[in-house]
Every structure is written in structure tokens, then in C-alpha cells.
Amino acid sequence: MNNTAPFQLPLGVSLRDDARFENYMTGANGLPCAMLKQAAEGQGELLLFLWGSHGVGCTHLLQAACHAAEPFRRAAVYLPLSELLHLGPGILEGMEHLELVCIDDVQLIAGNRLWEEGLFHFFNRIRAQNNRLVVAADRAPRQLGINLPDLLSRLSWGMVFQLHPLPDEDKERALQLRARARGFQLSSEVVRYLIHHASRDMGDLFELLERLDRASLSAKRKITIPFIKQEMGW
Structure with a gap:
């Protein structure tokens, strides 16, 4: 699926216009930034997992990746679970056909059986399509409290990066x-x-x-x- 702009959800979710790579001070986070740019271009790892405390830039970078996909005519979507969790995992249906899916605040699904199973199946579907998934949370995969072992293993399939605060x-x-x-x-x-x-x-x-x-x-x-x-x- 190709498009000239990020995939639009009728859910009131939008990208900040200033959430771009050129507006992010990388500090010690140069490698994850480079990997995200590759993902936006349709290159590199199929799965990236970013984690870090509030304010280190996970949300900024996920939105920046969606913006960066535009010039490459790649369909991208940003999904903040802090806003969408109540809609259930059904919102993921069909999104495996998008070239880049960025899911934020994945720690919020821990212990939610429907969401854990839904995200697990989505992992499998998007991987089968050879499309890219970026996931962000406030802690490392093994510290999320995920109950579904298969989902926990999927979260660690790709590259896992901790984002570090700036000096x-x-x-x-x-x-x-x-x-x-x-x-x-x-x-x-x-x-x-x-x-x-x-x-x-x-x-x-x-x-x-x-x-x-x-x-x-x-x-x-x-x-x-x-x-x-x-x-x-x-």
C-alpha cells in the first residue's frame, strides 16, 4: 500500500507538526534514531522496540517516523494506546497492510487479555506482510508485566533500544x-x-x-x- 501522507484514522488522533527528526536532539540516542529513519524508508528491522522514562522522546520519535515516511510514499500510522485503548484491539484489523505502524504506550495493555491476544495476532499478521512495526513503552519488554508468553517473545524479536535522557x-x-x-x-x-x-x-x-x-x-x-x-x- 502506497500513499503520500500518513494513514488517517477517524479517531481524533493526529501527528504534531513539529514532531520530526530534525527537531529531536539525539544525544546518546543516535542509533535508535537511525534505525527509525530506516524503518520510515522501508529498510532495516521489521520490529523496533523503544523504551524510556517520560520525556526522553519515545512519542516524538514515533511521530517523526510517520512524518518521515511521507516523502517515500509509504503509508504510516501512529497509534497512542493512551487514547485508543478503550476501543479494543479491533482497531488493529487491516493495519498490517500499512508499511509502518507505530504503537505508543504499549505498557497499558499489560494484564488485559483481549489486548494482549490482539496485539500478538497483529504481530504475526504484520510480519507476514513484511511491513514494519515500531512499539514504545515506559519500560523494557521483560518488565512490562505481560501475561501472554507468546506476546512477550514477540516484543523481543527485533531491536530493543532504551532511550536515554539528555545531559x-x-x-x-x-x-x-x-x-x-x-x-x-x-x-x-x-x-x-x-x-x-x-x-x-x-x-x-x-x-x-x-x-x-x-x-x-x-x-x-x-x-x-x-x-x-x-x-x-x-
Whole structure:
């Protein structure tokens, strides 16, 4: 199946426009990024499993892979189980014909018999089609608490990568990169202030950056340290 854009689900699920490889600071995660780019091109491993704590970029990279599939006319879909779990595993029917399927938050199916069996059968169907599957979770396969042994073995079939948090100097560059993607500049002093006064979790820092961006647009002011102190009450 070929298409010019990611496969669209009528479920209110969409890709963030800024969730692209060029907007991701790789740090120590260069190899999984390279493998994901290969998957988007229809190359490399049929199964990739990414895991890591909140804020390391699993969701960003899964969505980036779907975006990256577009120029290669490969049909791709992003499935966040945090939003779709209640629909049941029937949503996977027929998706084995897509060239790239990215399933996020797979830890949420642990102990759910219907989902565990449904995902197991989907693994078999997509593999039979020689299409690519990327799965992400907040922990390694053996730590998920999956009850179905056959599914647990499938999750470890391909390459398994832990995504590592960025050191502070890379966090600074990542925040500046995200700011430029949103159309504004952040000074090094402002970035260091944010990192040392807010959560060091990148997901939380990006959410804070979006909040400050909206506030600065509303106030028609630049994001400076005095502005941050006023907005955040620090």
C-alpha cells in the first residue's frame, strides 16, 4: 500500500507538526534514531522496540517516523494506546497492510487479555506482510508485566533500544531548537534559568516552553528571565 501522507484514522488522533527528526536532539540516542529513519524508508528491522522514562522522546520519535515516511510514499500510522485503548484491539484489523505502524504506550495493555491476544495476532499478521512495526513503552519488554508468553517473545524479536535522557548541555540545545521551531529565540541565560528552576524532565520543559510562548504572545513580550519570574511566580 502506497500513499503520500500518513494513514488517517477517524479517531481524533493526529501527528504534531513539529514532531520530526530534525527537531529531536539525539544525544546518546543516535542509533535508535537511525534505525527509525530506516524503518520510515522501508529498510532495516521489521520490529523496533523503544523504551524510556517520560520525556526522553519515545512519542516524538514515533511521530517523526510517520512524518518521515511521507516523502517515500509509504503509508504510516501512529497509534497512542493512551487514547485508543478503550476501543479494543479491533482497531488493529487491516493495519498490517500499512508499511509502518507505530504503537505508543504499549505498557497499558499489560494484564488485559483481549489486548494482549490482539496485539500478538497483529504481530504475526504484520510480519507476514513484511511491513514494519515500531512499539514504545515506559519500560523494557521483560518488565512490562505481560501475561501472554507468546506476546512477550514477540516484543523481543527485533531491536530493543532504551532511550536515554539528555545531559543539561544537550537540554539547552534541545530547548533552543524547539523554540526556533516555534518561531522565536531563547538566549542561553534564559534556557539555563529554565533548566535549573523547573523540572529537568524534557517533556515537562517542552510543556513549560509552550506555556511561556503562549503567554508571551498574549502579553506581546519576549521571553526573558523577568517575564518568566512574573509568569511562573518564581
